[in-house]
Amino acid sequence: MELCGNIIPTPSTAKYDPDNLHRCYRLKNHTGRCKEYPYLDHMHTVAPGVRQKIIRDATKTTGASWKSSDAGPNRISRWTMLLSDDELLQLGISMSALKQWVQDKLREKAAPYEDCMAVAQKLTWLAYGMRNAPPADDWTRDYLESLFGTIPSGDTGCFVCLKPLDFELFHKARRGKAEIETGHRTPRSHTAENTGFTHRECNIAQGPLTVDEFYDWMENVLSRARPHVLNNPSSLPTK
Amino acid sequence: MELCGNIIPTPSTAKYDPDNLHRCYRLKNHTGRCKEYPYLDHMHTVAPGVRQKIIRDATKTTGASWKSSDAGPNRISRWTMLLSDDELLQLGISMSALKQWVQDKLREKAAPYEDCMAVAQKLTWLAYGMRNAPPADDWTRDYLESLFGTIPSGDTGCFVCLKPLDFELFHKARRGKAEIETGHRTPRSHTAENTGFTHRECNIAQGPLTVDEFYDWMENVLSRARPHVLNNPSSLPTK
Numbered sequence: 001m002e003l004c005g006n007i008i009p010t011p012s013t014a015k016y017d018p019d020n021l022h023r024c025y026r027l028k029n030h031t032g033r034c035k036e037y038p039y040l041d042h043m044h045t046v047a048p049g050v051r052q053k054i055i056r057d058a059t060k061t062t063g064a065s066w067k068s069s070d071a072g073p074n075r076i077s078r079w080t081m082l083l084s085d086d087e088l089l090q091l092g093i094s095m096s097a098l099k100q101w102v103q104d105k106l107r108e109k110a111a112p113y114e115d116c117m118a119v120a121q122k123l124t125w126l127a128y129g130m131r132n133a134p135p136a137d138d139w140t141r142d143y144l145e146s147l148f149g150t151i152p153s154g155d156t157g158c159f160v161c162l163k164p165l166d167f168e169l170f171h172k173a174r175r176g177k178a179e180i181e182t183g184h185r186t187p188r189s190h191t192a193e194n195t196g197f198t199h200r201e202c203n204i205a206q207g208p209l210t211v212d213e214f215y216d217w218m219e220n221v222l223s224r225a226r227p228h229v230l231n232n233p234s235s236l237p238t239k
Numbered sequence: 240m241e242l243c244g245n246i247i248p249t250p251s252t253a254k255y256d257p258d259n260l261h262r263c264y265r266l267k268n269h270t271g272r273c274k275e276y277p278y279l280d281h282m283h284t285v286a287p288g289v290r291q292k293i294i295r296d297a298t299k300t301t302g303a304s305w306k307s308s309d310a311g312p313n314r315i316s317r318w319t320m321l322l323s324d325d326e327l328l329q330l331g332i333s334m335s336a337l338k339q340w341v342q343d344k345l346r347e348k349a350a351p352y353e354d355c356m357a358v359a360q361k362l363t364w365l366a367y368g369m370r371n372a373p374p375a376d377d378w379t380r381d382y383l384e385s386l387f388g389t390i391p392s393g394d395t396g397c398f399v400c401l402k403p404l405d406f407e408l409f410h411k412a413r414r415g416k417a418e419i420e421t422g423h424r425t426p427r428s429h430t431a432e433n434t435g436f437t438h439r440e441c442n443i444a445q446g447p448l449t450v451d452e453f454y455d456w457m458e459n460v461l462s463r464a465r466p467h468v469l470n471n472p473s474s475l476p477t478k
Contacts, residue, residue, distance in 0.1 A: 160460070161456075161459070161460045161463070162460065162463040162464055163463075201446050201447070204443060204444070204446060205443070205444040205445075205446060206444075207440050207443060207444060208440070215460070215461065215464050215465055217400075218457040218460065218461055219461065219465070219468055220400075221399070221400045221401065221454075221457065222454065222457055222458065222461070224400070224401040224402075225401055225454050226454055226458070228470070229458055229469055229470055230468055230469065230470065231467065231468055231469065231470055
């Protein structure tokens with residue numbers, strides 16, 4: 001699949017973005033105007049909030065729910081966090097004025113534009129694969145399947161607990177927090193391969209560990225709390 | 240062990256507290272002035288921050304780190320949250336002005352004064368039982384052991400992962416968050432029996448589940464992620 005790739009104007013929501021970064025992701029030689037997220041047009045008509053969430057999670061450092069006064073500037077593009085402190089200062093972001101852990105939190109979300117675009121595509125493909133997801137229209141399905149293969153109808157699961165995710169969960173929130181979160185099998189690696197959806201509570205439980213480390217931790221805990229359920233507790237890691 | 244039990248003045252830090260609630264927890268017929276936390280006097284000399292944390296976690300609804308503008312009034316006494324909305328309004332706390340989830344969060348921390356006092360005693364006993372804890376002086380040890388039995392020298396563990404906790408962790412924090420948290424085996428039940436210390440990450444991972452539910456969940460996840468490590472996955476709960 002060949003894409004247009006033309007430079008498109010920086011969106012007004014991306015106030016810290018450099019010029020000439022955003023690209024058109026429609027097919028090469030398309031008619032009509034260039035678009036960054038053509039594969040989310042159908043989602044916009046059936047679940048606009050999901051489209052918005054996918055773009056936000058794929059491209060921004062923090063969500064709107066992070067309202068603490070310590071939080072620093074909200075919704076900076078991930079690729080902007082690849083710039084040096086000096087370059088950021090020229091954009092109006094004073095990193096040195098933020099607490100160290102806020103700087104760290106912003107920096108760990110850094111990712112190149114191309115990776116973020118691939119994550120958005122992957123998340124869209126995964127969302128259409130959830131139980132009770134609206135079926136993608138033909139154009140969108142072809143686009144996504146040419147990138148990632150057949151959409152896993154009803155099989156998109158939480159990559160932590162491995163249970164299926166229901167698309168309806170996108171519309172549910174408790175205490176202002178969405179029930180579905182975007183997570184990373186290996187934290188901080190924001191690539192299409194490493195990124196997926198999780199239950200909110202699974203993502204929180206995974207914490208700073210990789211998914212495999214988290215399973216190791218579970219085995220380790222159960223070896224103490226419920227040794228009888230494990231086959232071979234003596235082979236477990238000790239830390 | 241008989242305690243004094245005399246009413247003591249409401250501390251200046253407890254601005255929403257009713258009069259005539261706070262009690263003296265020194266031994267009956269003690270000399271000198273009445274004290275609410277006599278068993279924390281020794282801790283005050285060796286680790287004042289730990290004393291402060293124990294009192295805060297035992298008695299307050301939220302910690303200072305909860306700085307969001309949505310958070311509502313900070314550090315309300317847990318027993319104050321037993322009052323009705325009308326009674327709270329008279330104390331200057333307008334519950335109806337807070338978002339529902341903030342109200343819920345405050346209400347779920349509600350606990351009677353006596354339970355909070357017992358939690359403070361228990362946490363102190365547990366803290367002295369951690370690895371590398373300073374040894375309690377004789378008076379304090381006798382006081383705590385008459386309540387809960389022999390201090391478990393070096394054996395106080397995280398009640399989630401069941402690994403020993405090191406007293407030094409009280410002095411460590413990452414991103415402004417302490418490494419040791421006070422948690423509840425069954426969430427929301429703030430009693431001495433149900434309350435203990437955890438690693439911060441273990442407490443977060445436990446989330447809204449009881450510890451047993453959390454172990455069930457782990458078994459369930461591992462039955463999908465690593466079925467070979469479990470003895471009898473078919474007997475696991477399915478939800």
